[in-house]
Amino acid sequence: MKILIKNMVCDRCISAVQNIFEKAEINIMSINLGQVETDSELPQNSFSDIENKLNEIGFEIIKEPSQQLIESIKNLIILKIGRLETDEDFVLSNFLSDVLHKDYSLLSKVFSQYGNITLEKYYILQRIEKVKELLFNNDFTLTEISIHLGYKSVQHLSSQFKSSTGYTPTEFKKLKVTDRKPLDYAGGF
Numbered sequence: 001m002k003i004l005i006k007n008m009v010c011d012r013c014i015s016a017v018q019n020i021f022e023k024a025e026i027n028i029m030s031i032n033l034g035q036v037e038t039d040s041e042l043p044q045n046s047f048s049d050i051e052n053k054l055n056e057i058g059f060e061i062i063k064e065p066s067q068q069l070i071e072s073i074k075n076l077i078i079l080k081i082g083r084l085e086t087d088e089d090f091v092l093s094n095f096l097s098d099v100l101h102k103d104y105s106l107l108s109k110v111f112s113q114y115g116n117i118t119l120e121k122y123y124i125l126q127r128i129e130k131v132k133e134l135l136f137n138n139d140f141t142l143t144e145i146s147i148h149l150g151y152k153s154v155q156h157l158s159s160q161f162k163s164s165t166g167y168t169p170t171e172f173k174k175l176k177v178t179d180r181k182p183l184d185y186a187g188g189f
Contacts (some may be wrong), residue, residue: 002037003050004068009078013059020053032076034075036064055134066110072100073111077123081130092123128164131157135173142169 005017014031021028024046027039042050051061062068076099080086093104096119100107110118127149142154144186151157161169 001041003038004062004071005034005036006056006062006067006071006074006182007058016057017054017059020057022126025051026050027177030074033079036105066114068087068101069102070108070111070114073107073119074122076100081126081149084148085129086148088147088150088152090150105160124160125164128161131161131169131173132165135169136176145169 005114008014008017010033014033018028018031021036021038024146025044029037029039031037045124058137062071073096076096077092080090080095093108096102096180097104108119111117111122115122117125119135130149131145134140134148135142140148142157146154146157149157150159161167161172165172167175
């Protein structure tokens with residue numbers, strides 16, 4: 001049984017969800033961001049117990065197909081950005097269409113319909129949040145960040161960063177601004 005779960009954005013989330021399933025003695029075949037696959041269907045009472053435990057710690061089982069699609073899109077974007085494996089030839093529409101086997105115009109329409117943000121804007125905001133994290137942690141230079149996140153140039157990154165935050169990356173780093181949003185942040189989601 002495949003169960004899609006909202007608000008799973010990191011390895012700690014995976015551990016927390018896995019712990020709930022293990023305590024309920026439910027065998028997990030696989031667990032990834034936003035998804036748990038069990039080896040069998042869950043009885044209704046077990047499903048309800050799991051759902052309640054997940055809700056207690058800020059997660060939610062997604063039942064609506066369009067919401068499942070949106071959560072899949074968000075998780076793919078978060079994973080892609082988090083792995084710092086985007087190059088300058090990366091095309092979001094091709095990536096999502098290839099992985100989800102759906103036309104990008106459909107994905108974009110569903111995404112925009114249920115949140116007050118476009119898919120492209122969500123992607124940009126996630127990249128900016130990753131830039132903030134890397135600047136704050138002093139992990140990479142601005143040039144390295146721009147390369148890892150697929151920006152065509154440092155100037156492009158800086159321009160997008162300033163338009164989203166009101167600061168240049170250098171100002172942000174100097175001010176030690178902690179104005180960060182959760183990775184799953186997006187308008188109406």
